Amino acid sequence: MELTTVWFILIAVLWIGYFTLEGFDFGVGMLLPVLARDDTERRVMINTIGPVWDGNEVWVLVAGGATFAAFPEWYATMFSGFYLPLLVILVALIVRGLAFEYRHKRPEAQWKANWDRAIIYGSLVPAFVWGVAFANILRGVPLDADHEFTGSVLTLLNPFGLLGGLTTTLLFLTHGAMFVALKTDGEIRHRARALACRLGAGAAVVAVMFMLWAQSLSGTTGSAVAFTVAALTLLAALVAAARGREGWAFTGTFVTIGLAVTGLFLALFPDVMPSSTDAAFSLTSTNAAATAYTLKVMTWVAVMFTPLVIGYQAWSYWVFRKRIAVYHIPTPAPETAAS
Template sequence: MELTTVWFLLIAVLWTGYLVLEGFDFGVGMLLRPLGRSEKERRVMINTIGPVWDGNEVWLLTAGGATFAAFPEWYATLFSGFYLPLLLILLALIVRVVAFEWRGKIDDDAWRNRADWALTIGSWVPAILWGVAFANIVRGVELDANHQYVGGFFALLNPFALLGGATTALLFLTHGAVFLALKSAGDVRERAGSLASRLSVVTLVVAALWAVWAQVAYSVPWTWAAVAVAALALVGLVVATRARREGWAFIASAVTIVAAVVLIFGSLFPDVMPAFDPANSLTVDNASSTDYTLGVMTWVAAILTPLVLLYQGWTYWVFRKRVSADSIPDSIGLTFGRPKADVTSGSSRETH
């Protein structure tokens, strides 16, 4: 197998890890205001992802860095052509990080309320725009002979891309609700489980519509297998959420996202960014770095990737217990502007 193909597959794996793991982070943030009915409940929700959200974002940084190093032409065209939507995603992620880190710094209801809105909006924006971006890549964009994007911003807001944005938003929303039901206890768990059951049906309909459209209009025959797996996983998600089998429901929603990534990247190959005029498309060959660069990257990835996976797996194992309102102290307990550690049930690094 050529190194260009290897790195195309590795980048697909990195995006899979990011969307599966950060997907439930986004979902929890999106549900913070509508599902959390009290300060304690919102702190329960935040503490379910408190130990892992920043580690999950590393997958995005790695995917971006790998794209830059392995396929610099792809990186340049993507980030210049999709400048505005990617800037909005970046700003939303920054706002989200600030909300996570600073929410518990001041013991004031108005301050926490603003942080909660920032966290909610900072989760909704990328959840939608990632879908819009990937749908446009699958559909193809207007590139000139120099591989530069020459379409406008509003060209990216076509019906197929907007449906893609709705699909990712619903997938992450359901994924987050299932994760909350899996990781929390008490009223939050009950409401999250009930909401996941209702959301799963809507997600099934919208995701199936987008996947079939993508497969029929833009994909290749073998990716029907990914569509079939996604359909089965979505049906399983509906069944599992109705039966309140939270572990199986989480597996089903994760498999759905994995199948969606397979459909997206399978539709692209050997292109990395298809153009309306196929002669102008970026491919794994004309967008890649030299064989020497890819060879060095392969050795580095082979050594470091298992270590990163082991560390992240260990983190999830340590913080595997459920979080309940009973484990949340009544007061944030500020000490010199920093919240005291909440070590009850191994739920989080901090009480926010």
């Protein structure tokens, strides 16, 4: 297998890791005003992802860095053509990260409410815009002979792109509800499980529509298999949730998102950025790749350090595996009058 293909696969794996892991904490953030009834329950929800959200974001940083090093032409075209959407995502992620760190710094209700809104919108915006971006990468964007993006932001807001954004948003909401049901106890657990079933039904309809459309654009046998199994796995996850099997339900949405992203990359290959202007102008895993020596060095680095990163993250999830409930949240000490 050529190193260009190896690195296409590795970058696909990084994006699969990002969407399956960051997907549920985006979902938890978006569901903050829906599932939580008071500040204590909001703290419970935030604490479910508190130890892991920043580690989940590492996957997108590595994916971006790997794309820059392995496929510099792809990186340059994507980050120039998608500059504004990616900037919006970056700002949303920064504000969201600040919200997690600063929400508890002051006791005032308004202070917490403002940071809660930052978490909600800082989760919603990336969840939607990532779907729009990847749908457009698969559909193709206007590129000229120099691989320069010749469209605008409005070019990306086409029906297929918007459907992609709606698909990722609904899948992440379902994934997040499953995670809350898995990680909490008491009333919030039951509300999350019931909501996951309702959200999952809508997500299944929209996701099937998107995958059928994606398959019709540039699908392969491999992508058809991945999309089909993804749809079946989502249905199995909903059945598991309805039966109170939160662990299997969360595993189901995890696998669903992973297979859906796999299907997108299988449908995309060997292109990395198709041109809607002329197929001859498309970027492929060959003409967008770095030199063979660069790919060889990167491969050795990946072989050495990737298992360490995955092992550490798996260990952190194991350490923080127990459920959280409102009785785990300490009651704030009453304010005392100044003497």
